[in-house]
Amino acid sequence: MTTTTxxxxxxxxxxxxVLFAFALLAGAxxxxxxxxxxIATQWFVPTTIVGIFELRFLQQHLDTNHPVDTEMGVYDTLGLxxxxxxxxGAAFAAVAGFAVVEPTPALAWVxxxxxxxxxxxxxxxxxTARVLGRTTVLGTKLDMAFDTLGFLVAPVVAVLWGRLPVWYLSLSAARYLFKAGRGLxxxxxxxxxxLPPSAVRRPLAGVQMVFITVALAPVLSPKTVETLAIVVLPPSLLVFLRDYLAVAGYLDRQKEHY
Known part of the structure; x- marks a missing residue:
């Protein structure tokens, strides 16, 4: 490890x-x-835009490619x-491309x-990071950024393809509102x-990931998906509200986690 990028x-x-460019051309x-x-051209444009954002984000944070518990050295490689x-991130960029593509039987499952x-x-x-002992600040930043991106582009595609009700996008908005409120x-x-550790934050995020995947797949009727959304969405919105109240200091911090 060294002290600079x-x-x-x-x-x-x-x-x-280069690899993203090859994947982009192969996808198109x-x-x-x-x-x-x-149609491939339509898909290509937003996928490229999202991919550029991801690669630029990576470039801006290369200097954080060090262990989470120290800033003494930067790893020489990105790592597995x-x-x-x-x-x-590339998979989520590819999903974004379908926001401007009409759903067809050939693309229904993609x-x-x-x-x-x-x-x-x-x-x-x-x-992989834990097994190899390569848990880094960069990895944490990428993970959080791509999680947020995935929770934006996938529901947008599902709404535009008639698979999810538009009000489900409140989940995407909640993530950005939380970040905006904290930044303000x-x-x-x-x-x-x-932000304190939470026993429910990651499990609820996992539930939303599974639900969005099922919603995108042409297996359940839109009406059934909407009914399920009524059940799975409110708990996640409440967690975002609670998280903001916690970072704003409005909640009792006697407990180290909740």
């Missing part, structure tokens, strides 16, 4: 850009093969765990398979507490 780490970023070719070239996380695969990789990247308190000089 190394040339080898920057090379890894360049490799990530696949969409064109099963539909038509104009971060590579898995970036693959997840968003669900992509998003579901990305969710499985969410479990795999953390496990920082800018105003108000106290911002550390």
């Amino acid at each position: 190394t040339a080898s780490l920057r090379r890894d970023w360049t490799v990530a850009v 070719g696949g969409v064109a093969l099963v539909t038509a070239p104009p 765990a971060n590579a898995v996380t970036l693959t997840r 968003p669900a398979l992509l998003y579901g695969s990305g969710c499985l990789l969410d479990w795999a990247d953390g496990l 308190r920082h800018r105003q000089g108000k106290p911002v507490e550390k």
Whole structure:
């Protein structure tokens, strides 16, 4: 490890850009093969935009590629765990492309398979990091950013494809409102507490991932999906509200977690 971003780490970023470009072209070719070239072009544009955002985010945070418990050194390579996380980001970028594509029988399963695969990789990247002893601040940042992105693009596609009611997008909005509220308190000089660990935060996020995957898949009727959404959405919204109240200092912090 070194104290600054190394040339080898920057090379890894360049490799990530090249691999994403190849995956993008392959994806566009696949969409064109099963539909038509104009549809592939429609898919290509938003996928590229989201991918550029992800790669730029990675570039901006390369200097955080160090263990979570120290800033003494930066790893020379991105590592396997971060590579898995970036693959997840690519899958979510591909999902975003279908927001501007009309649903067809040939494409009906693709968003669900992509998003579901990305969710499985969410479990795999953390496990890989722990097994290899390479849990990094960069990995944490990528994980949180891609989680938030996935909870935005997948529900948007599901709504536009008639698979989810529009009010389910309140889940996507809640994530960004929480971040915006916390950032506003920082800018105003108000106290911002550390977000306490939660016994329900990750399980509820997992429930939402499974639900969104099922909603995207053409297996249940939109009416059935809407009924399920009424059940699974409120608990997650309440957790976001509770998290904001916790960081704003409005909740009793006698407990270290909740």
